[in-house]
Amino acid sequence: MKNFLSKIILFLRRNILGVLLTLSVLIQGVLTAFPFSLILLVVSSYFWEERIFPYALGWGLFLDFLLGGHLGIQAMVFLGVSFLTLAVKRKILGKEKEKLKLPYD
Amino acid sequence: MIKNFHKKFLVLFGIAFFIFLLDFGPFFTGLKYLFQSLSNPIRGRVYQINQSFLSQTFRSKAAKGYFLENQKLRAELSRCQGKAISSQQIFDENKRLRHLLAMPLPPDLSFSDAKVIGSQGDYLIINRGARDGVEEKQLVLVGNYLVGRVERVSEKQAKILRVDSIKFSTPVLIFRDDPSCFSQNQLCQQGKGVTHGTKVEQILREESVVEGNLIALLDGPGGILVGQVVKVSESSDKVFLEAKFEPLVNFSKLTEVFLVR
Numbered sequence: 001m002k003n004f005l006s007k008i009i010l011f012l013r014r015n016i017l018g019v020l021l022t023l024s025v026l027i028q029g030v031l032t033a034f035p036f037s038l039i040l041l042v043v044s045s046y047f048w049e050e051r052i053f054p055y056a057l058g059w060g061l062f063l064d065f066l067l068g069g070h071l072g073i074q075a076m077v078f079l080g081v082s083f084l085t086l087a088v089k090r091k092i093l094g095k096e097k098e099k100l101k102l103p104y105d
Numbered sequence: 106m107i108k109n110f111h112k113k114f115l116v117l118f119g120i121a122f123f124i125f126l127l128d129f130g131p132f133f134t135g136l137k138y139l140f141q142s143l144s145n146p147i148r149g150r151v152y153q154i155n156q157s158f159l160s161q162t163f164r165s166k167a168a169k170g171y172f173l174e175n176q177k178l179r180a181e182l183s184r185c186q187g188k189a190i191s192s193q194q195i196f197d198e199n200k201r202l203r204h205l206l207a208m209p210l211p212p213d214l215s216f217s218d219a220k221v222i223g224s225q226g227d228y229l230i231i232n233r234g235a236r237d238g239v240e241e242k243q244l245v246l247v248g249n250y251l252v253g254r255v256e257r258v259s260e261k262q263a264k265i266l267r268v269d270s271i272k273f274s275t276p277v278l279i280f281r282d283d284p285s286c287f288s289q290n291q292l293c294q295q296g297k298g299v300t301h302g303t304k305v306e307q308i309l310r311e312e313s314v315v316e317g318n319l320i321a322l323l324d325g326p327g328g329i330l331v332g333q334v335v336k337v338s339e340s341s342d343k344v345f346l347e348a349k350f351e352p353l354v355n356f357s358k359l360t361e362v363f364l365v366r
Contacts, residue, residue: 050110065140072125
C-alpha cells in the first residue's frame, strides 16, 4: 500500500502539469466556461515542446466530448495554441541561444 | 528538428480536422450519446453542488447576503404572481356571473351540454354529433357568452366555428357596459353592425360607439354577449366606423360548452 502510494506521488510529481491539465479540462467541460485548460496548455507546451501535440489532440477531443459540441474543434484549437506557443518560444528563445555569450554578460 | 516539429503538428492537425469533418456525418453519434449519458449525471451532480454549496459557502458575506435576498425576493415574486393569477380568475368569474345575473338568458331556451375535445384552427371540436341531436347553425354558449356556431356535424362529433373567426359573421347590437343597460340593452344602444372576425363593421358614423361597449347578438335569442369593444376607428372607405372587439370567452380554457336548442 505504501509502495503504491509512493508510486502515485512520484507519478504526480513527474506529471503534475498533465494531471493539472486533465483536471482543468474536466472543470472546463463540466463547471465553467473559463478556459483554464488553454492557459495550462500554454505552460505545458513551453516545457514539453513537441511532445505536447498528441496530448493536445487527446485533451481537445476529450473536451469536445464533455462539452457535447462538434467534435474536433477544441482539438484543433488546442493543437493550434500549442503550435503557436512553440513557434513563439523558438522565435524568441531560439535567437537568444544564437547570441554570442561574452564573459562580461 | 524544426521540420519534424512541423510535420508532427500537421499530421495531428490533419487528424483533428478529419474527425471534425467526419462529425458532420453520423459516425460519432453513438459514441457521443454514450459519453453524454456517462457525463450527464456527473454534470448534474456538480451543478447541484455548485448551486447549493459553493454559492452559499465560499462567497463573501455580502455576496451571500445578496444571494439569500435574491432567493427571498424570487419566492415573494412567485407568491405575488400566484395571487395575481387567482385574483384575475376571481375577477373573470365575477364579471361572467354579473353579466349572467343582470342579463339572463330567455327562460324558454333549452340547452344540451358538450365537452370540447379539440381545437383545429378556427374550429372547436365537441363530443356531441348527429346522434345526440346536434344540428348545423346551432349557437354554442358558455354562460351567456357566445362561443360560436355549429358548422359541421358528424355522427359522434361536431365542429364549432369560433366567434372570432374571419368566417363568422352575424348582426350585433353595441351598448354601454352599465348594469342598468343589461336587461334593456335596446335603450342603451350605441350602435349596430355586423361582425367579421374580431371587427364589427358597418357602424354608422353618427353612432357613438366607444371603447368598453358590449356587443350582443342581435339576431337570435336575447341576452347573448359576443364581446367587448377595444378600439374604434374609421373604415377604409371612410363611410362607416368599425370597432375591434375581444371575445369574452377564453378559448384556450374552454372545456364545456352549451348548445342552444
